Amino acid sequence: MTSMLRHRLFWPAAVLVVLLASNLVFSNNFFTITLQDGHLYGSLIDILRRSAPLVLVALGMTLVIATGGIDLSVGSVMAISGALACLLIGDLSNPDAVGPVLLVVGAAIALCLVFGLWNGFLVAVLGIQPIIATLILMVAGRGVAQLITDGQILNVHSAPYRVIGAGYFLAVPVSFLIAAAAVGLTVALTRRTALGLLLESVGGSPTASRLAGIRSRRITIMVYVFAAAFAGVAGLIYSSDVSSADSNAAGNLIELNAILAVVLGGTALTGGRFSIAGSVLGAVIITTLDITAVSVGVPVETTLLFKAVVVIILCLAQSATFRAKVFGRFGTKRAEVPA
Amino acid sequence: MAEQLKMTGIKKIFPGVVALDDVDFRLLPGEIHALMGENGAGKSTLIKVLTGVYDIDGGEIELAGERVRFTGPLQAQQAGISTVYQEVNLCPNLSVAENIFIGREPRKFGRIQWSETRKRAQASLARLDLDIDVTAQLDSYSLAIQQMVAIARATDVGTTKVLILDEPTSSLDASEVEQLFTIMRRLKADGVAILFVSHFLDQVYEIADRMTVLRNGRLIGEYRTDELPQMQLVSKMIGKELEALEQIEEHAKDTTAVERGTPIVEARELGRDGAIAPFSLTIHAGEVVGLAGLLGSGRTELARLLFGADRPDRGELLIDGKPHTVKAPRDAMAEGIAFSSENRRTEGIIGELTVRENMILAMQAARGWTRPIPRRKQDELVEQYIKALQIRPADPERLVRDLSGGNQQKVLLARWLITEPRLLIIDEPTRGIDVGAKAEIQRLVAQLADGGMAVLFVSAELEEVLRLSHKIEVLRDRRLVEELENGADVDADRIMQTIASGATT
Ligand SMILES: Nc1ncnc2c1ncn2[C@@H]1O[C@H](COP(=O)(O)OP(=O)(O)OP(=O)(O)O)[C@@H](O)[C@H]1O
Numbered sequence: 001m002t003s004m005l006r007h008r009l010f011w012p013a014a015v016l017v018v019l020l021a022s023n024l025v026f027s028n029n030f031f032t033i034t035l036q037d038g039h040l041y042g043s044l045i046d047i048l049r050r051s052a053p054l055v056l057v058a059l060g061m062t063l064v065i066a067t068g069g070i071d072l073s074v075g076s077v078m079a080i081s082g083a084l085a086c087l088l089i090g091d092l093s094n095p096d097a098v099g100p101v102l103l104v105v106g107a108a109i110a111l112c113l114v115f116g117l118w119n120g121f122l123v124a125v126l127g128i129q130p131i132i133a134t135l136i137l138m139v140a141g142r143g144v145a146q147l148i149t150d151g152q153i154l155n156v157h158s159a160p161y162r163v164i165g166a167g168y169f170l171a172v173p174v175s176f177l178i179a180a181a182a183v184g185l186t187v188a189l190t191r192r193t194a195l196g197l198l199l200e201s202v203g204g205s206p207t208a209s210r211l212a213g214i215r216s217r218r219i220t221i222m223v224y225v226f227a228a229a230f231a232g233v234a235g236l237i238y239s240s241d242v243s244s245a246d247s248n249a250a251g252n253l254i255e256l257n258a259i260l261a262v263v264l265g266g267t268a269l270t271g272g273r274f275s276i277a278g279s280v281l282g283a284v285i286i287t288t289l290d291i292t293a294v295s296v297g298v299p300v301e302t303t304l305l306f307k308a309v310v311v312i313i314l315c316l317a318q319s320a321t322f323r324a325k326v327f328g329r330f331g332t333k334r335a336e337v338p339a
Numbered sequence: 340m341a342e343q344l345k346m347t348g349i350k351k352i353f354p355g356v357v358a359l360d361d362v363d364f365r366l367l368p369g370e371i372h373a374l375m376g377e378n379g380a381g382k383s384t385l386i387k388v389l390t391g392v393y394d395i396d397g398g399e400i401e402l403a404g405e406r407v408r409f410t411g412p413l414q415a416q417q418a419g420i421s422t423v424y425q426e427v428n429l430c431p432n433l434s435v436a437e438n439i440f441i442g443r444e445p446r447k448f449g450r451i452q453w454s455e456t457r458k459r460a461q462a463s464l465a466r467l468d469l470d471i472d473v474t475a476q477l478d479s480y481s482l483a484i485q486q487m488v489a490i491a492r493a494t495d496v497g498t499t500k501v502l503i504l505d506e507p508t509s510s511l512d513a514s515e516v517e518q519l520f521t522i523m524r525r526l527k528a529d530g531v532a533i534l535f536v537s538h539f540l541d542q543v544y545e546i547a548d549r550m551t552v553l554r555n556g557r558l559i560g561e562y563r564t565d566e567l568p569q570m571q572l573v574s575k576m577i578g579k580e581l582e583a584l585e586q587i588e589e590h591a592k593d594t595t596a597v598e599r600g601t602p603i604v605e606a607r608e609l610g611r612d613g614a615i616a617p618f619s620l621t622i623h624a625g626e627v628v629g630l631a632g633l634l635g636s637g638r639t640e641l642a643r644l645l646f647g648a649d650r651p652d653r654g655e656l657l658i659d660g661k662p663h664t665v666k667a668p669r670d671a672m673a674e675g676i677a678f679s680s681e682n683r684r685t686e687g688i689i690g691e692l693t694v695r696e697n698m699i700l701a702m703q704a705a706r707g708w709t710r711p712i713p714r715r716k717q718d719e720l721v722e723q724y725i726k727a728l729q730i731r732p733a734d735p736e737r738l739v740r741d742l743s744g745g746n747q748q749k750v751l752l753a754r755w756l757i758t759e760p761r762l763l764i765i766d767e768p769t770r771g772i773d774v775g776a777k778a779e780i781q782r783l784v785a786q787l788a789d790g791g792m793a794v795l796f797v798s799a800e801l802e803e804v805l806r807l808s809h810k811i812e813v814l815r816d817r818r819l820v821e822e823l824e825n826g827a828d829v830d831a832d833r834i835m836q837t838i839a840s841g842a843t844t
C-alpha cells in the first residue's frame with residue numbers, strides 16, 4: 001500500500017479518478033459509450049479527443065524540460081502551422097484531393113521544424129536562457145501567423161483536412177490516434193535508445209555531462225525541434241477541428257497548460273528525470289478539468305478558479321513536506337543539503 | 340566534565356538502509372573529537388541528523404544539557420553549531436566574500452556594508468593564510484580553495500560552541516592542513532567542541548583527543564586517541580584484521596622503469612593563459628605519471644588541457660606521435676583518453692541518476708544515443724565494477740546522490756574504467772575514500788598500468804604519488820618546474836625541496 005502511495009503517478013491518477021467520478025454524479029450517463037454511424041460517442045471519448053493537442057504539446061515540453069529548458073513558443077508554433085496549412089489549402093484547386101492536402105500538411109510541419117531549429121540554436125549555440133530564447137518566438141510567432149492569414153480568420157472547406165481533427169478511423173477519433181502514435185514514438189525514441197538517459201544527464205548536470213563526453217548541444221537542439229514539430233501537429237489538429245485558422249485563438253495559453261501537465265506528471269522544472277506517462281496523465285487531467293467544469297455547471301466566470309483549486313490540491317498532495325505535516329511522516333528528507 | 344553535546348540512541352532509516360542504529364555520541368567542550376568509519380558507515384548522516392538536515396527516526400540530542408531538535412542547518416547554526424558539510428555547499432555564483440557572510444552580513448541601518456564585508460572576509464581568510472581576491476566569484480577558484488572558504492565561513496562565527504568539519508581536508512595540501520589545525524587548536528583552547536571527520540589517519544592522530552568509531556551504522560566504541568594504536572583503529576573500522584592493507588605496502592615502489600616507445604600523449608609547449616604556463620610532457624603506455632605540487636600549482640589545469648576540458652591556446656598535442664586538436668572531451672575520448680574530475684559533485688556524478696546509469700554514461704556517450712548498450716551488458720559491467728571497487732550498498736538501481744561520499748567517488752571511477760581507456764587521467768581519485776578502499780584503488784591503478792594502461796595521477800597526497808608513479812612532474816605557480824624519475828633517491832623531502840626552491844629544468 002505505501003509503495004503504491006509513493007508511486008510517482010499515484011496522486012495524479014487519483015485526482016483523475018475523482019474528477020471522472022464526480023462527473024457521474026451530475027450526469028449519470030457520463031461513462032456510457034455508444035456507437036453511432038460507426039463512430040464512438042460519449043464523454044470519455046470526448047475527453048480523449050479533446051486531450052490530443054495538449055498531449056502532443058506536453059510531450060515535446062517534457063523533453064525540453066528534462067534538459068532543464070522550457071519552451072514558451074509552442075502556442076505560437078501551433079498558430080503558425082494552422083495558418084500556413086489553411087492558407088495553402090485555400091489556394092488548392094481541388095481541396096478535397098488527398099495528395100495535395102498531405103503535401104500541405106508536410107509543408108506546415110516542415111516550417112515548424114525550422115522554428116524548432118531556431119529555438120535550439122538560440123539556446124544551445126548562442127547560450128541564451130531558454131525562457132528568453134523561446135519568448136522571442138512566442139511573441140513574434142503570433143505575428144508571423146497573423147501575417148500569413150492577413151489578420152483574418154481563414155476558413156477552409158477540405159474533407160481530407162477535416163479528418164485530422166474531427167475524423168474517425170475504425171470508429172476511433174483520428175486526433176486520438178495521432179496523439180497515441182506520438183506518445184508511442186516518443187517512448188520508443190527515448191526509452192528504446194539511449195536518448196532518454198542522455199537527456200536526463202544533460203538536465204541533471206550540464207557540466208558533468210560535457211565531461212562525460214555527451215554532445216549536449218546537439219541533444220538540446222533536438223528537443224526543441226521535437227517540441228516544435230509536435231506543436232505543429234497539434235496546431236493542425238486544432239485548426240482542422242474548427243476548419244479554420246485563427247491566429248489569436250490557436251494554442252492560446254497552451255504553453256502554460258503544457259508546463260502544468262508536465263509538472264503534474266512529476267517531472268521537475270529543474271530538469272533531469274522525466275516521465276512521459278506522467279505528462280500524458282497530466283494533460284488528460286487538465287482537459288478533464290475543463291470538461292468537468294462545464295458538466296458540473298461551474299459558472300463560466302469561475303471556471304479558471306475551479307481549475308486552480310484542483311491543481312493546488314494535486315500539488316499539495318504531491319508535496320512530501322505537506323503530506324508529512326498533515327498525515328504524519330511519509331518522507332524523510334527535509335532540507336536539501338547534498339550528501 | 341559536562342558534555343557540550345550528547346546524542347543518545349540515534350536512529351536513522353532511509354528506504355532500504357538503516358544508516359544509523361542506536362548510536363550514542365558525545366562531545367566535550369574544548370576537545371577535538373574524530374568520527375571514524377569506512378565509507379558509508381554513517382558519519383555524514385550523524386552530522387546531518389544533528390544539524391537538522393534530516394529528521395531523526397529515534398533518539399535524543401542534548402546541547403549543553405538542553406534537549407534540542409533542529410529543523411534545519413540555519414537553526415542549528417543559530418544555536419551555536421557551525422558546520423562544514425562534506426560536499427562544499429556554498430553558492431558558486433556569488434563572490435567569496437558574500438559566501439563567507441551570507442545570512443549574517445555586517446549591516447548598518449539595515450543596509451549591507453559591502454566594504455566592511457570584504458574587509459572582514461579578507462581577514463578571516465588571512466587567518467587561514469589565504470590571500471585571494473574576495474570579490475571574485477567562488478567557482479572561479481579550485482575546489483581546495485572553495486573548501487578553505489567553507490572553513491573560513493564556519494570558523495569565523497564568534498558564537499560557535501560546536502564546530503563540525505566533515506572531511507574538510509580531503510583536497511587540501513599539507514600546509515593548508517597545518518593552517519586549519521592551528522585554527523582548530525586555537526578554538527579548542529577557547530573551549531569550542533570540535534567534531535572532525537577524515538580518512539587520513541595521520542591527521543586524526545595528530546589532532547584528535549578522542550574518537551568515536553562507527554561501522555555499518557552502529558556504534559563500535561569511543562576511545563582516547565593515545566590509547567588506540569592505528570592498526571587497532573583500522574580493524575575496528577573495517578571489522579576484520581588487516582591483511583589486505585599490508586599487501587599493498589609490499590607492492591610499494593615497484594616502479595621499475597617502463598619501456599618507452601612512442602608516447603600515447605605528448606604535449607609540446609602546451610599552455611593556456613591564466614591556467615598553466617606552456618609545458619612539455621610525455622606519457623607512455625604502461626606508465627604512471629604523477630603530478631605533484633601545492634594547492635593552486637596548476638595540477639588540475641594541466642590535466643584538463645590534455646582531456647580537452649579546457650582548450651589550450653598555445654602549443655601542440657600529439658597523440659601516438661601525430662598532432663591532434665582536442666577541442667572537447669569527446670575528441671579526447673575518441674582517442675582513448677579518460678578524465679575523472681576532482682570535483683565529483685559538480686563535474687562528476689549526476690545525482691538523480693542511478694548507480695548503473697552513472698557508470699555507463701561515458702561509454703554510452705561515446706557510442707552515441709542511437710546505439711544503447713544492451714541492458715544485460717550494462718548489468719554485467721556494473722556488477723563487475725561494484726564488486727571490484729566494493730561499492731556499498733551494492734545496488735545498481737539506487738540513486739547516486741543517496742550514496743555516501745566515498746562511494747560516489749568509486750562510481751565515478753568506475754564510469755571511466757568501464758570505457759577501458761588507453762590513458763586514464765585521475766584527479767584526486769582517492770578523495771574521501773576510506774583506508775581500505777584507498778589501498779584497493781591504488782592497487783588497481785598499479786595493476787592497470789601493468790596491463791599497459793597509461794595513467795596520469797593527480798593527488799594532493801605526496802605519499803600516494805610517490806608510491807604509484809614511474810615519473811613525477813613537479814608543478815609550482817602554474818608552471819611545470821621539474822620532471823623526476825621515481826626511484827630510491829626520490830622521496831617526499833626531495834619533492835618538497837623542488838617545490839620550495841622552484842628549480843627549473
Ligand atoms: N539521502 C539518502 N537516502 C538513502 N540512503 C542514504 C542517504 N544518505 C545516506 N544514505 C546511506 O546511508 C549510509 C551512510 O551514509 P553516510 O553518507 O553517512 O556515510 P559516511 O560515513 O559519511 O561515508 P563517507 O566516508 O563515504 O563519506 C550509506 O549506506 C548511504 O548509502
Ligand SMILES: [Mg+2]
Pocket residue numbers: 382383384425505743744745
Ligand atoms: Mg561522509
